[in-house]
Structures are given as C-alpha cells and as structure tokens.
Amino acid sequence: MIVRKNIITHAAGVALVSLFLLLQSGITNARPTGQVGVDWGEKAGLGCVKCHMTETPGLYHQWNESQHGQSGVNCLDCHQAEKTDKDAFMHEDELISVIVSPKDCSKCHPTEFNEFHRSHHSNAAEILGSLDNLLGEVLGGPEAVTGGCKKCHGNKVEIDEQGKPTLETWPNTGIGRINPDGSRGSCSACHARHSFSRAQARTPDTCGKCHMGPDHPHIEVYNESKHGIMYRANIDKMNLESDKWVVGVDYSVAPTCTTCHMGAAPYIAKTHxxxxxxxxxxxxxxxxxxxxxxxxxxxxxxxxxxxxxxxxxxxxxxxxxxxxxxxxxxxxxDRRANMETVCHGCHVSSTVKGHYKQFDDLVNLYNNKFAKPIAAIVEELKKDGHLTAAPFDEKLEWVWWEIWHHEGRRARHGSAMSGPDYTWWHGMYEVVKHTYFSFIPELKKLVGKKEADRLLTKYFKPIEGHAWYFNGLGQEALDEVRQGYEERYGKGSFK
Structure with a gap:
C-alpha cells in the first residue's frame, strides 16, 4: 500500500512538473522580437512622441502606458512607410502611412500574423459578395453598408492622390479590412489603438462590438449564460493582464470569448x-x-x-x-477535441460531454425538423417557377431568410454557448412560430392550398415532430396540459 501510494505521488509530481514546464515555456504572450534600438526604437520617432504629447495628448498617453510604449516601440516603428507604398505621404520630414496593417505588425508578431491571416476573421470582408451585402447595398443603400456592415466586416481602403485614405473608406477597423498593402484585417479591431491592450482584447465587450444583434447575438447569449454571469461577478479575479493567461491556472472563475476560441489552456497553446x-x-x-x-x-x-x-x-x-x-x-x-481541451481546464469530462450531446441534439432538431424540409420546398418552388431566381423579391423568401438567418442562428448559437433564453424564446420558439404561422400560410397563398398540402405532405408529414400539425395535439396531450395548468392556477383556468 505504501509502495503504491509512493508511485502515485511520484506520478502526480511528474505530471505537475511537466505541466509547469509547459506553461512556462510554450504558452506566453507575444512580445516584439529582436533588439530594442536595432529592430525597433527609431530615433527619429522621438520627435513624433514630443509633438504628440501636446497635439494629441490622449493618443500619447495611451501609447506611453502601453506595452509598446514601455518596450520602446515608438510611432515610426509602426507608421514609417516606404516610397513604394500606395499610402505613403510626407509628414514632418518623415515618410509615413496612416494605416498600420497586420503586415506591418508581422515584423514583430509573425506567429500572430500567420494565425490571423489564415483565420475566418481575416476573411470577414468576403461578405461584400454575399446575400447579406446585396440586401444592404441594394435594398438598404450603400451608406448603410458603410456605416454598418463594413464597420465590423471591413472594407477595401482606397487611397487618394495625396497618399491618404479616402473619407468614404476611412476610418475603418473592420476585422477583415482589405489594406492598401494587400494584407487583410485590422489588429486594432480587438487591440484598440494606441494602447493595444491585451486585457481589453480578452473582454467579452470587445467581441460584442460585432458579435451581437438579431442574426448572431453572441454577446447577449454570453451575458445570459452562467459563464457571463460569473465573469461579471468576478471580473477582478480574471487576471486579464497576465502574460500567459492560461485558463485553470492564471484564472478559473469564468471564461470569456477569447478563452474558448483563442486562449491557452493546460496542454493547448493560444491561437489567433x-x-x-x-x-x-x-x-x-x-x-x-x-x-x-x-x-x-x-x-x-x-x-x-x-x-x-x-x-x-x-x-x-x-x-x-x-x-x-x-x-x-x-x-x-480534431477541432472539437481542441475546444474540449479548453473546457477541461475547469470542467470534468461528464460536463463537457453532456454539453456537446445537448448542443448536437438541438442542431439536429433544427436541421431535420425545420431547415431541411423548408429548404427542399423552396428549392422545388424555384424549380417549378413559383419563385424567381432573384432573392428577396417574394415574401416567402423573406420568411425563410429570417427563419434560418435570424431565429435559426439564434437557437443554434444559444445552445452552443449555453444561453437558454436564446435557445428557446428568441430561437426555436420563433422558428416554430414563423414556420407554422408565416411560412405555411404564405406557401398556400403562393401556390394554392392543394399544391401546398402536397408539398407539406411530401416534406413535413414523414417527420414525427410535425404529427401534431396534421393530426392535432390529441386529447391525452391536452388533458396533461390542463392538469398542470389547473394545479397552478385553479380549476377551470385552462380554457
């Protein structure tokens, strides 16, 4: 028994030492590479600093208090331009550029640049060729897209004859911004200039600037979730300025968006x-x-x-x-295993498995009961000429658009992030209501009751979950509801 106990103690000690070495060696916050005064710290940049102390004191203080300022990275290290740059212009005898692109940041942060470059974030401006953008540009208007969509997704920055960004395309810190040097993205979308704070980038509010609203209410879902509640109650324990910021080690009271999607955990490194x-x-x-x-x-x-x-x-x-x-x-x-590794920083295996089981079940319910049969009906209507090829010119298309693009997304994301109200009342409840009381009535108006009944019988009736629509709820189900209702509100209260 003593020998066995010693073996277990030794094994646990080895595991702890291994974990310590992993956290100390492989998971650290990015710092500028190279040598101060050689790879950064342009002497001419000191003139910029002196001027901006009085001309833009707020900007100066943000920079001075930042890790950049404290490490000796000055204005010219980031803003200095080459003659061949499209957005280069002379300013106080120095050739500079207003825009500091991810390519510029990559000189000191190559790993972060490469990870970001391949990510969904850097491709966010691809929405410019999507149905979302068509809806905004044509049905709404270009100005609405400039002030709305492009502020999050990014735009293509145009440069005028003086080498400065045009007023129509700048300012813009959209996460997928297309820069004059050909790079995509804006580091300051999350690390706001000129403090470039890692603590600020780790807060849910930073992500919530874009991840909100009727089609992807991530910040709202997070705020209602147990994670969001615990974060707000314990924000002083989040250790947001930590270099490593490993969940379960440097903090454990709650995760943020960054924790789950980008942050470090035991046995998995951070990523952009x-x-x-x-x-x-x-x-x-x-x-x-x-x-x-x-x-x-x-x-x-x-x-x-x-x-x-x-x-x-x-x-x-x-x-x-x-x-x-x-x-x-x-x-x-593999991707799910990566996320589960982060979850295990705070949760036992049964909790993680239970979450994913419930999440998968919800997505499959949405897919199989609603999305697949409705999509099949819409496709058949287009094939038979009942719907035109153009989007958004018939009410039925609008109804379907909102079912999947708004309510369906809210339900799926609500379940993914453990937000019960968005899973049901803002999600599946709305999917149910608009399917039965918007989509089906509009279908009957469009093709007539006989053809609508044929389509519903073909695509809806084989699905067990739609049995109530064809057969009614049934006396047994009604009696069960009546009993529960009257137990709570009194006999005769259920009408």
Whole structure:
C-alpha cells in the first residue's frame, strides 16, 4: 500500500512538473522580437512622441502606458512607410502611412500574423459578395453598408492622390479590412489603438462590438449564460493582464470569448485562428460539421463532413485552396477535441460531454425538423417557377431568410454557448412560430392550398415532430396540459 501510494505521488509530481514546464515555456504572450534600438526604437520617432504629447495628448498617453510604449516601440516603428507604398505621404520630414496593417505588425508578431491571416476573421470582408451585402447595398443603400456592415466586416481602403485614405473608406477597423498593402484585417479591431491592450482584447465587450444583434447575438447569449454571469461577478479575479493567461491556472472563475476560441489552456497553446476549435457551421441555412484544410500558401478552408478529404501533399481541385498544397487536415473531431481541451481546464469530462450531446441534439432538431424540409420546398418552388431566381423579391423568401438567418442562428448559437433564453424564446420558439404561422400560410397563398398540402405532405408529414400539425395535439396531450395548468392556477383556468 505504501509502495503504491509512493508511485502515485511520484506520478502526480511528474505530471505537475511537466505541466509547469509547459506553461512556462510554450504558452506566453507575444512580445516584439529582436533588439530594442536595432529592430525597433527609431530615433527619429522621438520627435513624433514630443509633438504628440501636446497635439494629441490622449493618443500619447495611451501609447506611453502601453506595452509598446514601455518596450520602446515608438510611432515610426509602426507608421514609417516606404516610397513604394500606395499610402505613403510626407509628414514632418518623415515618410509615413496612416494605416498600420497586420503586415506591418508581422515584423514583430509573425506567429500572430500567420494565425490571423489564415483565420475566418481575416476573411470577414468576403461578405461584400454575399446575400447579406446585396440586401444592404441594394435594398438598404450603400451608406448603410458603410456605416454598418463594413464597420465590423471591413472594407477595401482606397487611397487618394495625396497618399491618404479616402473619407468614404476611412476610418475603418473592420476585422477583415482589405489594406492598401494587400494584407487583410485590422489588429486594432480587438487591440484598440494606441494602447493595444491585451486585457481589453480578452473582454467579452470587445467581441460584442460585432458579435451581437438579431442574426448572431453572441454577446447577449454570453451575458445570459452562467459563464457571463460569473465573469461579471468576478471580473477582478480574471487576471486579464497576465502574460500567459492560461485558463485553470492564471484564472478559473469564468471564461470569456477569447478563452474558448483563442486562449491557452493546460496542454493547448493560444491561437489567433478563431475558427480552429469550431466543429459545426452554425451560420448556414442547414448546419454541417466542418473539417479544416490547411495549405502551404497560408490559407485554409472549411470542408463539410461527408465530402472527400484531401491528403497532406495534395493540391485540392477547389477554388478555396487558391492553388495551395495541403499541409494539415483537421477533422471536425480534431477541432472539437481542441475546444474540449479548453473546457477541461475547469470542467470534468461528464460536463463537457453532456454539453456537446445537448448542443448536437438541438442542431439536429433544427436541421431535420425545420431547415431541411423548408429548404427542399423552396428549392422545388424555384424549380417549378413559383419563385424567381432573384432573392428577396417574394415574401416567402423573406420568411425563410429570417427563419434560418435570424431565429435559426439564434437557437443554434444559444445552445452552443449555453444561453437558454436564446435557445428557446428568441430561437426555436420563433422558428416554430414563423414556420407554422408565416411560412405555411404564405406557401398556400403562393401556390394554392392543394399544391401546398402536397408539398407539406411530401416534406413535413414523414417527420414525427410535425404529427401534431396534421393530426392535432390529441386529447391525452391536452388533458396533461390542463392538469398542470389547473394545479397552478385553479380549476377551470385552462380554457
């Protein structure tokens, strides 16, 4: 017994030492590479500092109190331009650029740049060619898109004849901004200039600037979740300024968005690739689990479950590969395992497995009971000429759009982030209501009752969950509701 106890104690000690070494060596916050005064610390930049102390004192104080300021990184280290730069112009005898792009930041933060470059965030401006953008640009108006969509997703920054960004395209800190140097993204979307605070980037409010609203209410879901409640109650214990910031080690009272999608945990390093741990696509009309294909050209793309996976070393015949060769394949199970590793920083296995079981079940309910049959009906209507090829010109399309783009997304994301009200009342309840009392009535108006009944019988009736619509609730179900209602509110209260 003593020998066994000693063995266990020794094994536990080895594990703790290994974990300590891992946390000390592999998981640290990024700092500028190179030597101060050599790789950064331009002497001419001291003139910028002296001027901005009085001209823009707020900007100066933000910089001076930042890690950049305290490390000797000055204005010219970030803003100095080359003659060949499209956005270069002379300012106080120095050639500078207003825009500090991710490519500029990569001189000191190459790892973060490479991770961000391949991520969903850097591709956010691709919405400019989507239905969302068509809805905004045409039905709303370009000015609404500039002031709304592009502030989060990013725009293409245009440069005038003086080398300065045009007023129509600047300022913009959209996460997928297309910069004059060809790089994509804006580091200051999360690390707001000129403090570039890691603590601020780790707070849920930073993500909530864009991840909110009727179609992706992530900050609202987080705030109602147990995680969000615990965060607000214990924010002083979050250790947000920590270099390592390893969940379960440097803090344990609550996770933030950054914790789950980017943060370090025991046995997994931090990342600026925000999609690396996502195993479902919750944005599309019908959700699918997604594998991740990484390429030697710095790009990556999602491949839905069921499609053939390329092998490492192959050149996929897919435009999303942009001619690259596969360097890594992460299945949806690999991605989920990454997220589960973060969860295990605070939770036992049964809690993590239970969450994912309930989450998967909700997504499958949405998919199979509502999204797939409705999508099939819409597709048949288009094929038969009842709907035009143009989007948004018929009410039925609007109803379907909101079912998946608003209510369906809210339900799926609510379940993913443990927000019960968004899973049901703002999510599935709205899906149910608009399916039965908006989509179906509009379907009958569009094609007539006979054809509508045919379509519903074909696509809805085989699904057990729709039995009540065809057969009624049934006396047994009504009696059960009546009994519970009258027990609470008195006999005869259920009408």
């Amino acid at each position: 690739d925000v999609g690396e741990r996502i195993s479902w696509n919750l944005r599309t009309p019908i959700s699918k689990k997604i594998n991740l294909i990484r390429l030697d050209n710095g790009y990556q793309y999602d491949l839905p479950e069921g499609e053939p996976l390329p092998k490492v070393g192959e050149k996929p015949n897919d435009p999303k590969a942009k001619g690259g060769t596969v360097t890594e394949v992460m299945t949806w199970k």
